[in-house]
Amino acid sequence: MCGIAGVWRKRNPIAGGDLADVGRMMQALVHRGPDDHATWNDRRLALGHRRLSIIDLSAAAREPMLTACGQGVLVYNGEVYNYRFLRDALQAEGRVFRTVSDTEVVLEALHHWGPDKAILLFDGMFSLAYFDARTGALWLARDRLGIKPMSVAETGDRILFASEDKAILTCDGVARDVDAREITLRLAWQSRDSSFSLFQGIERLPPAGLWKISDAGIEKRCFWHVLDVLDAARIAGDRATDAEHMATLESLIRDSVELHCxxxxxxxxxxxxxxxxxxxxxxxxxFRPEISAYVVDPRVGHSEADDAERTARHAGVTLHRVPVDKDRFLELWPRAVWHLESDGWHASHVGLLALAEQCRTDGVKVLLTGEGADELFGGYGWQVASMRLWRPWSWPGRLFRSKRRLALRFERQRQAPFRTSIGSAHSWDRNVVLRALSPELNFLQTRIFDRLEPVASPGDRAFLGCCLQDMYSHLQDLLNRHDRLSMAASVELRVPFLENRLIDFAIHLPRRHKYRQKQGKWLLKRVAEKHIPPQNVQARKIGFEVSGTFTAGTQGLLRGGLLRDAMKWSSSSVDDLIDLARRDQPSRLRLVGMELFLRLHVGGDTTSQLTEALHAAVRDAR
Incomplete structure (x- = not known):
């Protein structure tokens, strides 16, 4: 787990200014890799790497890493968990290894098999830059669901890339201009964080992005997408018993957790x-008998610590409670926004940063989490609500409606088939909204729904399709949040549910194995019943909640702030928004979080200055 940075020269050779920019980018990424750092350059490419040593702690595993022939070079952020299997395959084809690191396996696979073949074989989380001197091509790649980040900026004569936007912003000639459209999309609750930057001129590789940079320019494509691998006939034709699917799922999860350990x-x-x-x-x-566990324990409001304690006792694992009170929240909030490079709209952002910092204080470098299960196995209420939208087509509802009216309504509703769809039943309004906001996400929903046509029930199609859509919307926000905030404390966060075989298994499960008897994640819970306390399995799903008192009063920061200027709001509009933020905590987190972002990245305020400003706003509101 690391931070990577690079400069590609389109024409002129690498110069001193390019090397200085790589140095500044590496300094901006020091939190991602405090253990080691190094650089490499040739005529047109300069690479930098900050290392967080996880596998093979020796200096031999340092990056940038070169092949023995010197014709291939790699900087790499992440883990490819099946590297031992790939190593055996490469050795069988005559490749010789100098280290026991996964980095060398990734490098040799890319150099020996070529990126097009090798990338498909990687099972893990990664963003990487690989240069092949034999062809003069630079390859940038990101794992299939975008667990690890990669930002890119193209100027007149250079291409800059790094693990985070803030690194690119340190380079000479890169403007720190914020994109007002992106601010609008985030304030409109669009899922943007993983694939889109708030800074003009900075682009992010999409999930499964595989870009080839050469004298011909940038060739952009993706090596994996759920629409390319989804076999709806496999879902419709599924005849496996509950017991068979349970056994398969338990085996897959066990194997994945072992790899992630x-x-x-x-x-x-x-x-x-x-x-x-x-x-x-x-x-x-x-697999790791010495493992301990961590949970955030807010001092006010709902806490999951008691439920976590029950699981930990059952498993024989020591649980560390990480307290968060109002003062701690206001201290960490600006820091969370700084690392997120976005508005920090959810209270859990601060909780995760607090947890990661406690892990690092305790000497923990790797943290396992359960992210991805709700998207893959149907754990969200809006997925169920999507199924209910299609009741008119279910038995016996369709008996009481004319076939013609149902057909017309079906065609209209398939354009917005899920509960999370943007737009109303009125086609004009819907089309305007879709095109103005996030067409790359909002038109995907119809393509997913149509691809699931072999599934007979429209309600089942909607439920399953909403789960798949969440992989590219809600999950992207979660993965971006988890990477940025764990790495802020130099902690690697791993997600065992997002393993290749588990993903394939989950996206091909019928609805009855995801939602049954008014219970989401039905199959996963049947497996979990064998391992964790029944009370925790049956408990109602509750997201991470922090009392509204933690942020009460902070809305005063919006008065006379940078967000007002960026959005060109009138004074009366600001007053109305401040009143909204006072009454509604989610709006307060979103609006004040965006104000914090602008003050940090545009206004030049420090995180400590903003913590003081938050406290002052709270005092003024009393």
Whole structure:
């Protein structure tokens, strides 16, 4: 787990200014890799790497790493968990290894098999830059669901890339201009964080992005997308019994957790008390008997700590409670926004940063979490609500409606088939909204729904399709949040549910194995019942909640702030928004979080200055 940076020259050779820019980018990424750093350059490419040593702690595994022939070079952020299997395959084809690191396996696979073949074989999380001197091509790649980040900026004569936007912003000639459209999209609750930057001129590789940079320019494509691999006939034709699917799922999860426990350093689990993290924690105990667990414990409002304690006792794992009170929240909030490079709209952002910092203080470098299970196995209420939208087409509802009216309504509704769809039943309004906001996401929903046509029930299609859509919307926000905030404390966060075989298994499960008897994640919960306390399995799903009192009063920051200027709001509009933020905590977090972002990245305020400003706003509101 690391931070990477690079400069590609389109024409002129690498010069001193380019090397200085790589140095500044590396300094901006020091939190991602405090253990080691190094650089490499040739005529047109300069690379930098900040290392967080996890696998093969020796200096031999340092990056940038070159092949023995010197014709291939790699900087790499992440883990490819099946590297031992790939190493055996490469050795069988005559490749010789100098280290026991996964980095060298990734490099040799790319150089020997070529990126087009090798990338498809990687099972893990990664963003990487690989240069092949034989062809003069630079390859940038990101894992299939975008767990690890990559930002890119193209100027007149250079292409800059790094793990985070803030690194690119340190380079000479890069303007720190904020995109007002992106601010609008985030304020409109669009899922943007993983694939889109708030800064003009900075682009992010999409999930599964595979870009080839050469004298011909940038060739942009993706090596994996759910629409390319989804076999709806496989879902419709599924005849496996509950017991068979349970056995398969349990085996897949166990194998994935074992792979995710590979580390030459300390490892812990984030155990919220829910099904997903509890199952990961319990299974990880088998492979890392010394494992401990962590949970955020807010001093006011709902806390998951007691539920987590129940799971931890059951698994024989020591649980560390990480307290967060109002003062701690206001201290960490600006820091969370700084690392997120976005508005920090959810209270859990601060909680995760607090948890990661406690892990690092305790010497923990790797943290396992249960993220991804709700998207893959149907754990959200809006997925169920999407199914209910299609009741008119279910039996016996369709008996009482004319076939013609149902056909017309079907064609209209398939354009917005899920509960999370943007737009109303009125086609003009819907089309305007879709095109103005996020067409790359909002038109995907119809393509997913149509691809699931072999599934007979429209309600089942909507439920399953909403789960798949969430992989590119809601999950992207979660993955971006988890990477940025864990790495802010130099902690690697791993997501065992997002393993290649688990993804394939989950996206091809029928609805009855995801939602049954008014219960989401039905199959996953049947597996979990064998490993964690029944009370935790059956508990109602509750997201991470922090009392509104933690942020009450902070809305005063909006008066006379940078967000007002960026959005060109009138004074009366600002007053109305401040009143909204006073009454509604989610709006307060979103609006004040965006104000914090602008003051940090445009206004030049420090995180400590903004913590003081938040406290002052709270005092003024009393």
């Amino acid at each position: 590979i580390a030459d350093t300390s490892l812990a689990a984030a155990c919220s008390g829910g099904v997903d993290s509890g199952l990961v924690t319990t299974l990880a105990k088998r």
